[in-house]
Structure formats: C-alpha cells, structure tokens
Amino acid sequence: QKEVEQNSGPLSVPEGAIASLNCTYSDRGSQSFFWYRQYSGKSPELIMSIYSNGDKEDGRFTAQLNKASQYVSLLIRDSQPSDSATYLCAVNEWSGGSNYKLTFGKGTLLTVNP
C-alpha cells in the first residue's frame, strides 16, 4: 500500500510567523507533488505543484522537494489568519503510459492566530 504521510496536527502559529508543513511518501517512482488547501466545508484548492528537487517559490509559499529522502514540504511565510485551513499533500505515482494515481495524505490543520 503506497502511503503519503503528513505531520500530525493541528499546527498553530501566530500571525506573521512561518508555518512549516511536512509530508513523506513511500513510492520512489513518484513523479509529481502537489499541495492543496482546503477550507472547512469547501473542496481542495491547488496552491503549489513541484516536479524536481529543490525549492519552488510562489508569493508567500515555498514548496521543497527531496526525492532521495522522499520528502516534500510547504513553507508559508508571513502567515495570515486567512491561511487557516487544512493542507493536503498529494503525490502522483506514475508507472508509465496511462498508469498513474494521485494519492493524498490525511491533511494537516493549520490555525494562524491573530
């Protein structure tokens, strides 16, 4: 069973701080990695995608990927109360042709306190 594990929450940070969300995955064949934000009662919203080792920055968000360690993380700088949500890590395992599957972690609930 291929797994995607996220650090257990909830995670609480003060406004303006850096929030760090972590995710590990079990399948070394994984090709692409995504972070989704899900507000309570809403559907997942794609906020970051990363495909190669290293960092990818988009505004206040930075995704980090280390395929050797099978680890992907999301940093949120200058956290705002509006960032309070559940963050889902998703890993795409591709075994060639049309054989791929996006596996989600259970999510980490982030609360940013004013």
Next chain:
Amino acid sequence: EAGVVQSPRYKIIEKKQPVAFWCNPISGHNTLYWYLQNLGQGPELLIRYENEEAVDDSQLPKDRFSAERLKGVDSTLKIQPAELGDSAVYLCASSTRQGGGEQFFGPGTRLTVL
C-alpha cells in the same frame, strides 16, 4: 475560465434509495476524476476517465456504484442502492493531460444517507 461544475451541492436520501451526481469539467480537460472524501481524510479516487474511456475504476464498488461519460465531456456518478456508509463528499476533478498533471476540483456534493 469556468471551473469544474458539480450538482447537486447537497443531497439527503434514505438508505436503499438511488442517487446521482453530475460533473462538468473545465473546458478542454480530457481527464476527469471522481473522488470520495470522508471527514478527516484526503480524497480517494473512485474512477478516472480519459475522454469517454474509464481507464482506472479499480476502487469503484461496482456492485452499487456506476459512472458514465458518454460524450467525453460531462459525467454522472450513480449509487444504487445507497447505504449509510456512503455518506461523504463526492468530488469531481479534471486535468488537461495524461500522466498526472495538475488536477482541479469542483465544489463537491455532500451526500447524507439516513
């Protein structure tokens, strides 16, 4: 650009009744996915379509669930008969290409089976 459209948004039925969900993907997205999300869990894939072909339905409980995408655009997911354990959020997503590109979710249908 319009996002993924789903209807209805909410559905309450009694057990053993049938229910159907409808999804219209983002224009030009050939790949369509149906997911199920239980509270506190990440989405789990039920079925994936490439155009009108169901290329991965391994997680679809075929004794009671069925799906179709006859013209390769919109899709319907049906449950007949519904059971208490089917209460969940049913999410539809779409993407532009095979091989695991970015997936974009619709608002979901929250099903309650009494």
